[in-house]
Amino acid sequence: MISLTAPFTEDKIRALKVGDEVAITGVLFTGRDAVHKYLHEGGALPPGVDLRNGILYHCGPVVIKDEQGQWKCVAAGPTTSAREEPYQGQIIRQFGLRGVIGKGGMGERTLAACQEAGCVYLHAVGGAAQVLGECITKVRNVYLMDQFGAPEAIWEFEVKAFPAVVTMDSHGKSLHQEVLAASQAELAKLV
Numbered sequence: 001m002i003s004l005t006a007p008f009t010e011d012k013i014r015a016l017k018v019g020d021e022v023a024i025t026g027v028l029f030t031g032r033d034a035v036h037k038y039l040h041e042g043g044a045l046p047p048g049v050d051l052r053n054g055i056l057y058h059c060g061p062v063v064i065k066d067e068q069g070q071w072k073c074v075a076a077g078p079t080t081s082a083r084e085e086p087y088q089g090q091i092i093r094q095f096g097l098r099g100v101i102g103k104g105g106m107g108e109r110t111l112a113a114c115q116e117a118g119c120v121y122l123h124a125v126g127g128a129a130q131v132l133g134e135c136i137t138k139v140r141n142v143y144l145m146d147q148f149g150a151p152e153a154i155w156e157f158e159v160k161a162f163p164a165v166v167t168m169d170s171h172g173k174s175l176h177q178e179v180l181a182a183s184q185a186e187l188a189k190l191v
Helices: 010-014 033-040 081-095 108-117 129-133 175-190
Strands: 002-005 021-030 055-057 062-065 071-075 099-102 120-123 136-143 154-168
Touching: 021 099, 033 081, 071 129, 071 136, 081 099, 081 108, 108 120, 108 154
Parallel strands: 002 021, 021 055, 055 099, 099 120
Antiparallel strands: 021 154, 062 071, 120 154, 136 154
């Protein structure tokens, strides 16, 4: 397991390869469909949100207020990333992302942006929302809540040892493409 600790520099990210297991410590911002479409169409990031050299998590977390009125994340599982494929490449380049976390992988445009910009796609385990939520040590802020609602808002989390696997790297390799090609080859033998 590779400890991937903020700051998430280009050198640290370009050193990662498909198959590397990482434990992320630092700040993550969430972003799902509404945020991706909004940014793609020219929407501005709210003051306080800086994605440069950051990691964006495709996640609609379950966040509640505790007895003291502070936000607490109780579940933070990844959402399917393929829905963001029309937007992700542009967002990686425009905002200087170093990582995207989700599940299921992404396509050619995102892979090209990762290679060009020095970014990786990190696969988080689906179905482990509560366990992943335990890696969130603090909810720092929430943005665009009124505009998009809680699941689609941008949440700012501090995380410690958040586990993920590099499945698309900055060198043009995609585990998702490799699995698809191998599956198609096996299918071709059967038909």
